[in-house]
Amino acid sequence: MSEAVEPIRVGVLGARGRMGTEACRAVDGSDDMDLVAMVDEGDWLSNVSGADVVVDFTTPDVVMDNIRWCIDQNIRMVIGTSGFTTERLEEVRGWLAHKPGLGIVVAPNFAIGAVLMMEFAARAARYFESVEIVEMHHPKKIDAPSGTALRTAQLIAEARAAAGLGPVPDATKDEMAGARGTDVEGIRVHALRATGLVAHQEVLFGTTGETLTIRHDSYDRASFMPGVLLAVRSVIKRPGLTVGLGALLG
């Protein structure tokens, strides 16, 4: 006789937001998960204390407090909220060092196509002297550049450094503020906002006589949900900090 497996108890932070609403629906529709708490601004964070895993889709200004609290309560987390600079990731890694066995997944983008776009960009980076990132989102997005663009820039910067590439060539001397985007670890990132968009990104590489453009489009937030569920299932048996969904895809 096989033993019955207990469902994973999941709490969602930012539950009334665009992503939180979708995540609650996806968790609720999963046979192996129970949605045990839906928390939004103004609700008690302690409502998630019975959860095995907390999913966070809030805002960059509150996510670090949420992480600190969940780590203190020994609750695993799956974090989709943006704003994770290298410094923030290091801070979370430091907190987790005191809790061996506890796992957190920070995924800048849960869409499979976006994960591949980042991987392909990291792979291409060493072959092109020039690279710029253009991220395009709906106008209700409060942060810029996007978490996906930040992560892509980090990965490209790492790959360039490993290949011994110098700075991206750019003769600009006379610049109106913002015209050349923002500098993320030496990579120029441009953020566009327009009604009708959901989440889109292009990475443009250039070298002598050719360019390569890698583009990903999410047209619907449903594109993120298989990745969210995969991360919830994975974090149960994955201690430490995992950055990006790539490591969970096999």
Ligand SMILES: NC(=O)C1=CN([C@@H]2O[C@H](COP(=O)(O)OP(=O)(O)OC[C@H]3O[C@@H](n4cnc5c(N)ncnc54)[C@H](OP(=O)(O)O)[C@@H]3O)[C@@H](O)[C@H]2O)C=CC1
């Ligand atoms: N990793 C990924 O694949 C994806 C990540 N994202 C990221 O997820 C985040 C959320 O995006 P989105 O759903 O569009 O944004 P929304 O603004 O729609 O949702 C955020 C929600 O969090 C709530 N909130 C704010 N503070 C708290 C708090 N302290 N505790 C609990 N809830 C709180 C907000 O409430 P109120 O409105 O009342 O302030 C709001 O309901 C963003 O950082 C976004 O970039 C988005 C899509 C995909």
Ligand SMILES: O=C(O)C1=N[C@H](C(=O)O)C[C@H](O)C1
């Ligand atoms: O706010 C959004 O919508 C999105 N946020 C994430 C990000 O900042 O990269 C992921 C995706 O781009 C959608």
